[in-house]
Amino acid sequence: MTASHDALVDRVLAFRGGPVLVVGDLLLDSWIAGRAERISREAPAPVVQVSAREDVPGGAANTAMNLAALGAEVRLIGAVGADEAGTTLLALLDAAGIDTAGVVRLGDVPTTVKTRVSAAGQVLLRFDDGQELDAEAAAAVAARLPWAVDGCAAILVCDYGMGAAGAAVRDALGTVERTAPLVVDAHDILAWAPLRPDAITPNAAETELLLGRALGSDRIRAAQEAGDELRRRTGATGVIVTLDRDGTVVHGPGAPTRTLAKPAPDANANGAGDTFAAGLTLALAAGVDLHGAARFGQLAADVVVRTPGTGVCTIADLTASLSEGARMLDEPALVAVLATERAAGKRIVFTNGCFDVLHRGHTAYLKQARALGDVLVVAVNDDESTTRLKGPGRPLNPAADRAGLLAELSCVDYVTVFSTDTPVSLIETIEPHVYAKGGDYLPEMLVETPVVEAHGGEVRILDYVSPHSTSGLIARAKAAGVADA
Structure with missing residues (x-):
């Protein structure tokens, strides 16, 4: 491993203290790219001459890929269909060295696939295949938890409302003995409040839902002032409000802090939240405090927003990024x-x-x-x-x-x-x-x-x-x- 000349980064990348468990909704992101130089005669729609296709892990699977790319040992729990997309997704995860023994294959539920069609780097269309897991399938996922939690250095839940990290998983996590930090990245964060997560990562829209009000034009200040309320409502020890181009606001022990993001086109932001959550969780597993962990997550997220597509930040990417230019830091x-x-x-x-x-x-x-x-x-x-x-x-x-x-x-x-x-x-x-x-x-x-x-x-x-x-x-x-x- 190449030293990055950043003590925090070097500490996290050197961590080898046990696996990180990722639990959540697994997706396959399919990208179709080409040129769009004319309009169809059948309808007012661009005609894309396809030049490339690529399948990459998405959702919780992308989070697991980011953890593995940053050097972590990763266990993954979720569900895919017994179909071609599921086989492709598992093959990609296995090739990255991720332990997929906890992934359930379902015969009657298709793998969720999000397909994007782009031209000249601009996404023209996205269409989604898949469905929410039923109670039986969700129970099968939850049954994999007890053995997977054992010996883990951290647990990261990626709950996007598709059932793999629903009530059954919450109940299972509530009954197992848990000493590792629990990080929750969820659309419905309140559902996880009884487990009192160590850290949650709501985005601006999710934060507004939690507060029952808009953040307004000065959303940084609004997020800074809402720390006590957010922690009380969610039961979380740490709350990191993620504000895309405005970085994050971190509430935990001590005064709130910020991380500063390097601005990037919105089209490149796909998967940046997964990368941030992965970096944050790995740093917590390494014993870094919440504020330092958020900074590490931001550094990783800044890497993936530089290029289109579902992003993964590798060790080489991160160390190269730190050597290329300035770092945007809050005062602490x-x-x-x-x-x-x-x-x-x-x-x-x-x-x-x-x-x-x-x-x-x-x-x-x-x-x-x-x-x-x-x-x-x-x-x-x-x-x-x-x-x-x-x-x-x-x-x-x-x-x-x-x-x-x-x-x-x-x-x-x-x-x-x-x-x-x-x-x-x-x-x-x-x-x-x-x-x-x-x-x-x-x-x-x-x-x-x-x-x-x-x-x-x-x-x-x-x-x-x-x-x-x-x-x-x-x-x-x-x-x-x-x-x-």
Whole structure:
């Protein structure tokens, strides 16, 4: 295994403490790809000239594949039909080294297959085959649990309402002796409340269902404020609200934290939730706390959203991703990572800004900042603080997009988002060796200067690149008639 230079990642990938049990609804995802260059004469529909077909595990099967790809020993419990699709799915799982002895083959229930037809990377159509398991089939799945739970390092339930992880499985889990952490990824999370899961992963829609209200336009803040209510309603020790491009909000011991996602096209998000749940569960099995486990899950999910299709994150993918570009971290994760960098003798450079519309002035000064040390940390004002600083109508781009774009720059090592008007409190926490600021400032003009110097750091003012500014770009766009006045 290649070291990733991230202590958390290395710890999780080195774990060999026992199998992870995955219980849930097994699917086969079938992808049909081709070109669509004309419209059918029979109906107003594109004609797809098929060039490729691929079958991959989906649902709980995809979650199991992700765990195996990250080096875990995996046991799988679920059901497939005694049909060609079921045979294909089991063959794919067996080839990945997953223990499928707990998978029931059903003679009278077809394997659930989701078929997508795409052209030029765009899904044009999806059609689903399959049906919910009846009580007898669900009981057969639940009967496999007692032996499978024995010796497991963690249990992950993937309940998508198709019956393989329904009432029978919940009853069975409630009767077995369980010492391993239980993670539940379910559409109906309240049904699992009596088992008091160690962690649950509701998405935005599922969170709204739990709360009985919409998260609203500021769903990050709404999710942060709802932690106690979510934990009380679900009986879960830890609640990780997953918000796709906005990352996650993590509620567990201590104050809530966030993970930051690298934005990606929605078309590439298929299976990202499975990858996140797999990474989270593996990290919990390795003894990582909830907040660190969520960060590991986010790192894995960020890998799979880069490409279309049902995604699997491998060890090689993850370590390569960490070496390719910046990592987007919340404050606690950033503090932990920088402690490791500092212990390795690295010189830490810190800068901040709104970075609403990235331009040459930004990139020039960020390159200069990176040259002042070994590690460059960029802190980005969140949307509310940007509005306070820049006025109504700003930012033009949300914080996730602004941070994500910065994370793609080769000169940037870590990106974080902060909510205050100045980064003074963040500087006090991370104590950078250098605070870099672009523009026509003097050190004595900055409220950050005494804080930086009090911790033994220095303030460096970088070259001003004129006439490059976000305000100037917006003004020119308005004058050209390409932006609203």
